[in-house]
Amino acid sequence: MGKRADILLRFGERVRALRKEQGYSQEGFASACGLDRTYMGGIERGERNLALRNIELIADTLGISLAELMQEL
Template identity: 60%
Template structure:
């Protein structure tokens, strides 16, 4: 049976990729989102189950639509 990737890890990888593409550090990105750097780190490591409100903050700070951020998850 094929193992299905964990949705939290997939989401975290996408956030990391988009953040790095913008040239943002975790700390700078966290500040832009109004969130703590350790929270962003937890998201990117797939350890945080992100609320819809925070997903919207993240998408806005990355300059993408929320639908783009979660597409294909």
């Protein structure tokens, strides 16, 4: 079994997948979260170690719980 991807990369991939499922562009989603588009891009690429407040903003914008957001990580 290969080494699991870094948690930041897995989280970013999860956010990207959920964002796309809901039909958001990256720019539109970042705006809805109240975050900068370049910051959101960094999250989705696994480059940002984001604060819990921002994780909560993402979950709230997606209309899901923190537990649902963290599923499959």
